[in-house]
Amino acid sequence: MENAIVPRSFRLRVLPLLLGALLIAPLPGFAQDAAPNEVRLMDKGPDGTNKVFVPAIMRIEVGGDVNFVAWDFGHDLTSVDGLAPAGAAPFKGYKNADTNVVFEKEGVYVVQCAAHKEIGMVGIVVAGDPSVNLDDIIANYPTNAALSEGARARLGVLLETLKSE
Ligand SMILES: [Cu+2]
Numbered sequence: 001m002e003n004a005i006v007p008r009s010f011r012l013r014v015l016p017l018l019l020g021a022l023l024i025a026p027l028p029g030f031a032q033d034a035a036p037n038e039v040r041l042m043d044k045g046p047d048g049t050n051k052v053f054v055p056a057i058m059r060i061e062v063g064g065d066v067n068f069v070a071w072d073f074g075h076d077l078t079s080v081d082g083l084a085p086a087g088a089a090p091f092k093g094y095k096n097a098d099t100n101v102v103f104e105k106e107g108v109y110v111v112q113c114a115a116h117k118e119i120g121m122v123g124i125v126v127a128g129d130p131s132v133n134l135d136d137i138i139a140n141y142p143t144n145a146a147l148s149e150g151a152r153a154r155l156g157v158l159l160e161t162l163k164s165e
Helices: 008-024 027-031 134-143 149-163
Strands: 038-044 050-054 057-060 065-069 077-079 099-102 107-112 122-127
Touching (some): 050 122, 057 065, 107 134, 134 149
Parallel strands (some): 057 122
């Protein structure tokens, strides 16, 4: 009986709209979750730390890629010479630009934001097994000329985290 009061043509037009709304509705919430390989360059991290890569330690498979997202204004991306697996190619992103980097060699890579070098905006990417070069990086980062005091302090904490796993 209830079908009789809704003209067929009306139902045909409205139903697809309703279905469309249901499909689209969950997307805004979903889009806020970071992709599994996304590192955000942020002014303030979830724990309140200023100028950070989030997450500070990103784990991927060997040969996998990381999307470094220019989340806030004024950040850039650069690899740190000497703090990467042997034979790994250096890389560099533009300021305020998203940068996708493929990590071909297995091991630990240190990245930093040159604009916030002094405060120590550093991050780590682990491709596969970190033990390949973790001890090497722990031995060498304190004297690495590309790192500031602040960067060494923050990197020390991150490396300790990796080492204790
Ligand atoms: Cu920065």
